[in-house]
Amino acid sequence: MTPARAASRPRGRRCWRRTGRWRWLRWQLGQVQKRIRDLEEQERAALRWKIQPKTPTSAALLHRGDCGLYQAQIGFIDQDYALVAVTMPDIELCEACRPDIGLGQE
Known part of the structure; x- marks a missing residue:
């Protein structure tokens, strides 16, 4: 769009377009930051372990995070x-996630 044509448009309409783009960019940035946080949490969870409590029908199980x-x-x-x-x-080891591998207890 030429500067003369942009100047002929009402000022509010140009500002709205800029504001709309900034809102969308901020939303996109928020989505990317959330995804990064989620991936970092998954990575931290992989380096931890958890114990599933014993139930009347099964023993306690050690799982990877x-x-x-x-x-x-x-x-x-x-x-x-x-x-x-x-x-x-x-305490038994989970056969699906094999927590002993991450512990060096292969």
């Missing part, structure tokens, strides 16, 4: 506690 079979997002433990949990006789 990102295991899909046990979706709880609380009660994460670090590597030292997970190593202790592996040695406990009443």
